[in-house]
Amino acid sequence: MNAAIRVDLQLIADMVSPATRALDVGCGDGSLLAYLVDFKRVDARGMELSQAGVNACVANGLSVIQGDADADLRDYPDDAFDYVILSQTLQATREPREVLRQMLRVGKRAIVSFPNFAHWQVRLRLVFGGRMPETPSLPFKWYDTPNIHLCSIDDFRALCRDMGVRIERAIVLDRASRPINLPPLLANLLGEQAVFMLRRD
Amino acid sequence: MAVELDDLTEAERKALAQCRHAVLGTERPLRLDCGVDLGPYRVAYQTYGTLNADKSNAVLICHALTLDQFVAEQHPVTGKEGWWESLVGPGKVIDPAHYFVICVNVLGGCMGTTGPLAREPASGAPWNLRFPVVTVGDMVRAQAALLDHLGIPDLFCVIGGSLGGMQVLEWAASYPARVFSAVPIACAARHSAQNIAFHEVGRQAIMADPDWRGGDYRLHQTAPARGLAVARMTAHITYLSEQALQRKFGRALQDRNALGFGFDADFQVESYLRYQGSSFVDRFDANSYLYITRAMDYFDLAGAHGGVLANAFRGTPTRYCLMSFTSDWLFPTRESREIVHALNAAAANVSFVEVESDKGHDAFLLEEPEMFRTLAGFLKGAGTVRGLKDVP
Structure with missing residues (x-):
């Protein structure tokens, strides 16, 4: 059992109440899943796009299937989970709005983390560099990035308003993945990524 | 008793001499899907390992079309090694030191379980083609009757490939409370036209x-x-x-x-x-x-549940792990995926792994490290939840 997980995953894990049911969409190597199972007795399931990732998770005793957020959330019945988690994946989905809708149909709550495209570094590189931004949280070239629907923290808040989704918690992280407590305008400038906990209103 | 008077084939004689058997259905016959009451009937089976004190470590292995109960030992007829000896045995993924492994020759089979070779109890005449057509459901009900006979309340895991996988699905759908975990490999919820x-x-x-x-x-x-x-x-x-x-x-x-x-x-x-x-x-x-x-042809789990496969698994408490192989065109990955979709629709606890292999459908019987790793991980995870002690 390894208790150390990435800081943003730890933040998500802290939002999940013990002994609940959770679905981690885009669970990668399963480190968040394993943490939820081992330390919070969560009935945690995963969905992962890469077959290699799935196989590694299952070989570690985790319940994971191959699938993607756009296509496969539709299968699940309403309220199947207490939480549906989507970490650093929303920006790579074809229809982020529909994915969010499905997450909040399948889960009582949704936890979403994503890189902030309005971070000052991103702004600087585009405005003064004249090039598509490449940062630690957006490490791709424009032609090979999986991120097709990038947004800023304020964009995301606007979408939640538009969808009538209640934001229960919003945590903005700086470059060192430390939570920062700033008014929205500054948070949208200084936050490198954000973690939101949502529920249907 | 009529079933004891069978004129056994040479193969059946050798098989029964090397495994266990039970005569069931004497008091209460087995009602087959075709409507015939079968009884008494003989069930030939093999076991490895011992049932623990709280009867929580039983693993049922369901065999494929032409295989049998001799999973992990030299075959009494062919002299070849057990068909899943790479997976079952000391130090293997399914180690009899930890699990009580059971494998039952299917109803209709020819390695000791009642099938067309037997004699009809009423008339004493050989069944041959007058033997009632049996289904995967009938096979599973006969296995459940054997578990009743052995006093095993539920199974830690039911595992099988191909026809064995169909039996696993049938087990999970028909006896959800008796199946803690299920591993259907290289199979489908219904036999395709091809x-x-x-x-x-x-x-x-x-x-x-x-x-x-x-x-x-x-x-x-x-x-x-x-x-x-x-x-x-x-x-x-x-x-x-x-x-x-x-x-x-x-x-x-x-x-x-x-x-x-x-x-x-x-x-x-x-x-x-x-x-x-x-x-x-x-x-x-x-x-x-x-x-x-014929039993495989008739298998259609959705058909038996109002045409909606998810209905077969509504409220299922079982943990599932499905596996398919990339080059299997008899039971291609999309068939397993359909089952996964249905299990998701029932909010079941399910894992699904597609194993890269060029060995076709047969891959499930061969040395496939990815399959072994998957199964080992799944059994470990399920064993922890089940509270099985001493399982690696």
Whole structure:
């Protein structure tokens, strides 16, 4: 059992109440899943796009299937989970709005983390560099990035308003993945990524 | 008792001498899907390991079409090693030191369990083709009756590939409270038209053999060996993949340097298939082949649940792990995926792994490290939740 997980995953894990049911969409190597199972007795399931990732998770005793957020959330019945988690994946989905809708149909709550495209570094590189931004949280070239629907923290808040989704918690992280407590305008400038906990209103 | 008076075949005699059996259905017959009440009937099975004190470590292995209860030991008829010895045994993924492993010869089979070879209890006449057509559901109900007989309340895991996988699905759907975890491998929730078609070719080959005698070949002291061999040859092709055949044989010639301009086995692949066919008839009964292929054809789990597969798994408490193989065209990955979709619709706890292999459907019987790792991880995770002690 390894208790150390990435800081943003730890933040998500802290939002999940013990002994609940959770679905981690885009669970990668399963480190968040394993943490939820081992330390919070969560009935945690995963969905992962890469077959290699799935196989590694299952070989570690985790319940994971191959699938993607756009296509496969539709299968699940309403309220199947207490939480549906989507970490650093929303920006790579074809229809982020529909994915969010499905997450909040399948889960009582949704936890979403994503890189902030309005971070000052991103702004600087585009405005003064004249090039598509490449940062630690957006490490791709424009032609090979999986991120097709990038947004800023304020964009995301606007979408939640538009969808009538209640934001229960919003945590903005700086470059060192430390939570920062700033008014929205500054948070949208200084936050490198954000973690939101949502529920249907 | 009538079932004890069977004139056993040589293979059945050897099988029963090397495994356990129970005579069931004496008081309460088994109501088959076709409406016939079967009883008494004999169930031949093998076990490895011991049942723990709280009876929580039983693992049921369900065998495929032409396999049997001899999972992890030398086969009494063929002398070959057990068909899943790579997976089951000391130090293996399914270690009898930790699990009580059970494998039951299916109803309709020919390794000791009642099938067309047996005699009808009422008349004493050999069943042959008068044996009622059995289904995967019937096979599973007979296994459940055996567990009742053995006093095993529920199973830690039910595992099987192909027809074995169908049985696993049937187990989970019919006895959800008795199946803690389920591993259906390389299978489908219903037999496809193409698979039914291949089975029909095999059956027609058997029935076209003049020695089949309408199924009464034993009375005439014959056997439809040529028909059964052709059936096996056809089926065997479906168990392999184009790549595997090409890799193994290509167009290589058999014991010759040039084409023979005749119909001998010029090509290695022909010689191989002929061997597969001829060795099969020594260990398998032709009528049994008809019955078991029919059971697979009839399998349609959604059909039995109002046409909606998810209904078969509504509220299922079972943990599932499905596996398929990339080159399996008999039970391709999309069939497993359909089951996964249905399980998701039932909010079931499910894992699904597609294993990269060029060995076709047969891959589930072979050394496939990815399959072994997956199964080991899944059993470990399930064992922790089950509270199994001493499981690695």
